[in-house]
Amino acid sequence: MPSPGLPPPAAALLADVGALRRSSRGGIASGSASARALHGLAVAAGYAGDTFVASAFTKLYSTLSRGDDARRVFDAVPSPDTVLWNTLLAALSGSEAMEMFVRMVRAGSAQPDSTTLSSVLPAAAEVADVTMGRCVRAFGEKCGLAQDEHVVTALISLYAKCGDMECARHLFDRMVAPDLVAYNALISGYSVNGMVGSSVELFKDLVTLGLRPTSSTLVALIPVHSPFGHEQLTRCLHAYVVKAGFDANAPVSTSLTTLYCRLNDMDSARKAFDAMPEKTMESWNAMISGYAQNGLTEKAVALFQKMQALNVPPNPLTISSALSACAQLGALSLGKWVHKIISKENLELNVYVMTALIDMYVKCGSIAEARRIFDRMDNKNVVSWNVMISGYGLHGQGAEALKLYKDMLDANLLPTSSTFLSVLYACSHGGLVEEGRTAFRSMTSDYGFTPGIEHCTCMVDLLGRAGRLKEAYELISEFPKNAIGPGVWGALLAACMVHKDAELAKLASQKLFELEPENTGYYVLLSNLYTSKKQYSEAAGVRQEAKSKKLVKTPGCTLIELGDKPHVFMAGDRAHPQSDAINSYLEKLTTKMIEAGYRPDTEAALYDVEEEEKEHMVKVHSEKLAIAFGLLNTEPGTEIRIIKNLRVCLDCHNATKIISKVTQRLIVVRDASRFHHFRDGICSCGDYW
DNA sequence: AGGAGTGAGT
Numbered sequence: 001m002p003s004p005g006l007p008p009p010a011a012a013l014l015a016d017v018g019a020l021r022r023s024s025r026g027g028i029a030s031g032s033a034s035a036r037a038l039h040g041l042a043v044a045a046g047y048a049g050d051t052f053v054a055s056a057f058t059k060l061y062s063t064l065s066r067g068d069d070a071r072r073v074f075d076a077v078p079s080p081d082t083v084l085w086n087t088l089l090a091a092l093s094g095s096e097a098m099e100m101f102v103r104m105v106r107a108g109s110a111q112p113d114s115t116t117l118s119s120v121l122p123a124a125a126e127v128a129d130v131t132m133g134r135c136v137r138a139f140g141e142k143c144g145l146a147q148d149e150h151v152v153t154a155l156i157s158l159y160a161k162c163g164d165m166e167c168a169r170h171l172f173d174r175m176v177a178p179d180l181v182a183y184n185a186l187i188s189g190y191s192v193n194g195m196v197g198s199s200v201e202l203f204k205d206l207v208t209l210g211l212r213p214t215s216s217t218l219v220a221l222i223p224v225h226s227p228f229g230h231e232q233l234t235r236c237l238h239a240y241v242v243k244a245g246f247d248a249n250a251p252v253s254t255s256l257t258t259l260y261c262r263l264n265d266m267d268s269a270r271k272a273f274d275a276m277p278e279k280t281m282e283s284w285n286a287m288i289s290g291y292a293q294n295g296l297t298e299k300a301v302a303l304f305q306k307m308q309a310l311n312v313p314p315n316p317l318t319i320s321s322a323l324s325a326c327a328q329l330g331a332l333s334l335g336k337w338v339h340k341i342i343s344k345e346n347l348e349l350n351v352y353v354m355t356a357l358i359d360m361y362v363k364c365g366s367i368a369e370a371r372r373i374f375d376r377m378d379n380k381n382v383v384s385w386n387v388m389i390s391g392y393g394l395h396g397q398g399a400e401a402l403k404l405y406k407d408m409l410d411a412n413l414l415p416t417s418s419t420f421l422s423v424l425y426a427c428s429h430g431g432l433v434e435e436g437r438t439a440f441r442s443m444t445s446d447y448g449f450t451p452g453i454e455h456c457t458c459m460v461d462l463l464g465r466a467g468r469l470k471e472a473y474e475l476i477s478e479f480p481k482n483a484i485g486p487g488v489w490g491a492l493l494a495a496c497m498v499h500k501d502a503e504l505a506k507l508a509s510q511k512l513f514e515l516e517p518e519n520t521g522y523y524v525l526l527s528n529l530y531t532s533k534k535q536y537s538e539a540a541g542v543r544q545e546a547k548s549k550k551l552v553k554t555p556g557c558t559l560i561e562l563g564d565k566p567h568v569f570m571a572g573d574r575a576h577p578q579s580d581a582i583n584s585y586l587e588k589l590t591t592k593m594i595e596a597g598y599r600p601d602t603e604a605a606l607y608d609v610e611e612e613e614k615e616h617m618v619k620v621h622s623e624k625l626a627i628a629f630g631l632l633n634t635e636p637g638t639e640i641r642i643i644k645n646l647r648v649c650l651d652c653h654n655a656t657k658i659i660s661k662v663t664q665r666l667i668v669v670r671d672a673s674r675f676h677h678f679r680d681g682i683c684s685c686g687d688y689w
Numbered sequence: 690a691g692g693a694g695t696g697a698g699t
Binding site for chain 2: 114181254383
């Protein structure tokens with residue numbers, strides 16, 4: 001501690017900062033408050049302009065994920081040196097770091113070195129800006145820094161993130177002696193690009209060479225969104241984990257937790273997590289995001305609540321994961337609670353947090369609130385824009401999505417392939433055929449992206465919904481080979497279903513039965529199509545085939561929140577305590593609805609896209625129960641928000657329109673694929689879903 | 690006495 005009246009020696013300060021940073025790394029320390037106290041001390045002692053002191057604090061704030069504070073420390077230094085610039089670059093998020101790098105080069109007072117480049121390249125990778133990456137690389141070549149091992153590894157990672165595995169591999173092959181980190185980067189690249197064979201090959205090379213894989217290597221082998229069929233790899237990895245007997249330090253336990261999460265083995269993940277006597281920030285995050293990514297949203301929320309109860313301060317990643325869980329659940333009240341925590345923890349300037357918050361409001365039905373937050377952010381990055389654009393798509397506001405896309409280009413942001421996915425999705429859900437075609441063309445010819453599975457599926461969906469089945473079918477043959485799979489054929493089949501083209505439907509189903517014999521949805525679709533065309537024996541044949549494969553349908557259910565308590569209804573549900581009241585209210589309501597022009601459409605259940613069992617025809621669909629429950633238990637004029645796990649059927653869609661009219665309520669329905677805003681007898685989707 | 694490459698968010 002400094003003696004009163006005398007400034008503490010810089011060395012003592014630096015030691016204190018270092019100690020605080022090390023204790024904060026575990027996330028258990030109260031973090032920001034102590035850092036600010038110490039920083040205040042340093043400023044009072046006249047060290048604000050000292051590059052050594054400043055970079056220590058910059059690093060400390062960086063560890064605490066406080067890019068804004070790091071920036072303030074930096075700004076107080078009149079002539080920052082290379083190390084201070086580098087520390088700042090590492091503390092900032094993607095787009096901010098790239099901006100600062102440009103400023104550093106322009107300022108010209110401190111010469112960038114290899115550390116500078118290895119700090120800024122991950123920032124370019126973060127926002128998938130391969131152009132910026134190329135600029136940095138060219139700059140590195142000019143200055144003779146491009147051969148540095150760290151720089152090359154960062155470049156490999158960048159190219160991999162942007163989907164250019166050839167380039168990544170080329171760089172790797174030219175390395176004299178690639179180390180474990182370089183291997184991990186390339187392995188991870190192959191995994192996330194779905195090239196499992198190559199990643200396993202590389203893993204073998206690594207072992208043959210005598211390098212010892214770490215748990216991070218194993219994590220890199222399994223992509224975040226593991227596309228099922230990896231059973232063999234999964235088994236091998238399990239065996240390897242057991243045999244390898246990693247030393248049980250905190251980073252290893254965290255990696256193991258992550259690995260198990262990616263293998264969808266959440267019990268083992270939890271065991272690895274529980275076995276840690278001292279949880280670190282990283283381990284909490286691995287477990288919470290693992291739950292969220294595996295769809296175990298309640299568990300993700302519960303663990304986050306436990307963390308809160310233990311007074312462990314969350315970091316941006318924790319919050320993002322919690323918000324992702326709320327978004328999946330559609331749990332607005334929970335999401336608002338997390339929003340309060342964001343304010344309490346002072347994380348409103350964090351771009352990850354705010355982007356996740358926007359996504360939460362979008363997926364919980366509050367598109368207006370999402371937009372308000374979006375407009376107030378002054379550090380938006382490409383992901384924030386993508387989220388907002390796809391939000392409009394989800395809510396059927398295609399024109400608004402396109403407008404935002406244009407604003408994004410005007411703001412000189414480079415669209416990513418996800419941007420195009422959001423735009424195409426919005427066009428598809430808004431019926432904007434020509435705009436969608438234009439975007440698809442622009443994506444390949446102006447921006448050089450190869451369309452992926454999802455882009456292609458969207459295009460088929462777009463054309464198919466508009467009834468241009470033949471065009472859709474022809475377009476498929478122009479898609480890249482690896483994009484033609486269950487996705488595009490499924491979209492085509494769904495379109496055939498809507499426009500009753502049995503011939504093309506048969507063709508599409510044939511492909512689908514070959515590709516995914518276990519998927520029930522296609523059988524249902526085809527059978528429904530035959531039924532609607534009164535080809536009953538064909539319909540029966542398909543159903544028989546499905547039955548012989550013992551295919552089970554997902555039962556439909558709907559969630560509604562009252563206050564902050566969730567209520568879940570199944571079709572024909574009588575389990576709810578208010579069941580009697582709900583049903584008699586529904587009867588009364590139906591009378592009023594019929595007076596207003598509603599015709600119950602029992603046929604509709606047959607056209608039902610994929611949904612409830614035929615027997616459910618006679619039952620009341622779950623969304624009607626939830627809406628009735630909501631109407632019964634809220635004040636007149638209050639809006640009703642419900643979430644359904646399947647797509648809404650035609651009859652329920654009609655019914656909800658009329659209900660919104662006769663009760664004068666706004667009813668917001670989130671179904672399996674989009675949002676419907678029902679108001680005064682009209683739905684925002686324009687009956688196009 | 691202070692800095693970097695894998696691994697988080699659509």
